[in-house]
Amino acid sequence: MKEFVEINALAQRVNEALPKGILLNTQGEKFNSMVIGWGALGTVWGLPAFTVYVREGRYTREQLDKTGEFTISVPLEKPDPAIAKACGWQSGRNVDKVQAAGLTLEPPEVNHTPGIREYPITLECRVLYAQKQELSGIPEPIRTRMYPQDVDSSNPMANRDAHVAYIGQIVSAYIIR
Numbered sequence: 001m002k003e004f005v006e007i008n009a010l011a012q013r014v015n016e017a018l019p020k021g022i023l024l025n026t027q028g029e030k031f032n033s034m035v036i037g038w039g040a041l042g043t044v045w046g047l048p049a050f051t052v053y054v055r056e057g058r059y060t061r062e063q064l065d066k067t068g069e070f071t072i073s074v075p076l077e078k079p080d081p082a083i084a085k086a087c088g089w090q091s092g093r094n095v096d097k098v099q100a101a102g103l104t105l106e107p108p109e110v111n112h113t114p115g116i117r118e119y120p121i122t123l124e125c126r127v128l129y130a131q132k133q134e135l136s137g138i139p140e141p142i143r144t145r146m147y148p149q150d151v152d153s154s155n156p157m158a159n160r161d162a163h164v165a166y167i168g169q170i171v172s173a174y175i176i177r
Ligand SMILES: Cc1cc2nc3c(=O)[nH]c(=O)nc-3n(C[C@H](O)[C@H](O)[C@H](O)COP(=O)(O)O)c2cc1C
Pocket: 019, 020, 021, 032, 033, 034, 035, 036, 037, 038, 039, 053, 054, 055, 058, 059, 060, 061, 087, 088, 089, 090, 091, 092, 093, 155, 156, 157, 158
């Protein structure tokens, strides 16, 4: 069952969970989910929006560019660390994360990308705009720390690639009960 809620009522929970890791789901040829620690819940062009920052080499990036949509899943309680391990350290190119993380998928309401019962707070989003960040425009101390150019793009811990910012319009918000 979905309990539909005001987006603002979820903001504190989402923002507190984000730096510890929430999930960014995509549904291309297969369902995939990756951990994200960066993001922004807010308003863009007068619309409720969630912006995600995905390194260019991620499998998730391929899926986003094909489908133009994503679903954000946020835990309510302390989540099983095995989920973050499977979704944050392995690539959907090589593993089926539904199986690896033991995820229970919830059919979406408006877009085509499922939520996850184990991470019940759900924001269904449609991509409005995608823009690759220009490394030369990032302040030097941050660029050196975040993009040190010594891990190949194919590695889940890749640090060469720039991030692509995807602004997603939130088209449905609910808690899976
Ligand atoms: C706590 C945590 C936060 C992360 N945040 C991000 C993020 O905001 N953006 C990103 O591109 N990768 C982030 N990652 C790395 C991806 O989750 C990881 O590379 C994942 O394996 C990519 O999966 P995919 O190849 O199936 O897309 C994070 C990983 C962890 C453990």
